[in-house]
Amino acid sequence: MKKILITGASGFLGWHLCQLAKQEWEVYGTYSANFIALPGIKILPVNLTDFQDLKRLFNDIDPNAVIHTAAQSQPNYCQSHPQESQTINVTASCNIAGLCADYAIPCAFTSTDLVFDGLNAPYKETDSVSPVNIYGEQKVMAETGMLELYPMTAVCRMPLMFGMETPTAKSFMQPFIQTLKEGKELKLFTDEFRTPASGITAAKGILLALEKINGYIHLGGKERISRYDFGKLLVEVFQLPETGLKSCQQQDVKMAAPRPADVSLDSTKAFALGYKPLPIKSELEKILKI
């Protein structure tokens, strides 16, 4: 079996990717602060911001492909810790692309829909980027830097992702479910739109892109939905008490990082390659049954 290195195996998406990739690859997954045991996967600790550590990792594994998901993925944290987050989100990503170029192996990188300003959705791969927060700016720098160093990189722009909780990571829906179960108020935006995809579906898309794409690809879901309507679907599928679910608008909540209104992705290119997100309700029903 060929060897694949997946950075961020202890993260939400990395965990889903490892589960899927192990069917076809010998998988090496990394963690940093949160140790994780994954049956059938070799798990390694690494600080990706340490170039010597990173080089050693490549040298020890001698991978045939790399998927780089590790990141500081919280926009509010990046906004208040710009230099610290730059080292993992930009510098480490570029170093990984450089090493993939040296090894001449496929490389996929998980960027974000937040490279766009949210004023002209849906966004295609050819649309110009216009991030409104530091996290989005860092992802743009990583995209550009990686493609300069290694034009073969598949830059996967990921949408908002949801799915079951992993041993060491949650998606945004777990706190929503918890709040509603506790009968507390959950205020969700009616004016913030995304094209969400489940972690499992997104992982399938990345594996597809790894083999078939050099350059940009959007891996959004098929439906554009507001946070509030997503909350309504959660209530319906998970049979949650809906009394706490309230609507609000972006301007009602002050956060460190500015939030774009509508970064829905046009993922026609990925759909043509065989990327097949299901309707959100069907994806949620599948997650409920796991």
Ligand SMILES: NC(=O)c1ccc[n+]([C@@H]2O[C@H](COP(=O)([O-])OP(=O)(O)OC[C@H]3O[C@@H](n4cnc5c(N)ncnc54)[C@H](OP(=O)(O)O)[C@@H]3O)[C@@H](O)[C@H]2O)c1
């Ligand atoms: N979740 C979303 O909805 C979403 C949407 C668009 C794009 N994305 C992008 O998709 C990717 C995966 O997101 P996610 O939600 O799965 O992220 P996540 O759950 O926050 O996981 C982040 C991963 O990065 C690792 N990491 C962080 N700093 C590190 C360092 N210095 N050295 C080594 N590893 C480090 C973490 O390891 P430890 O936990 O062990 O420290 C963890 O495994 C990210 O690139 C993110 O920007 C996510």
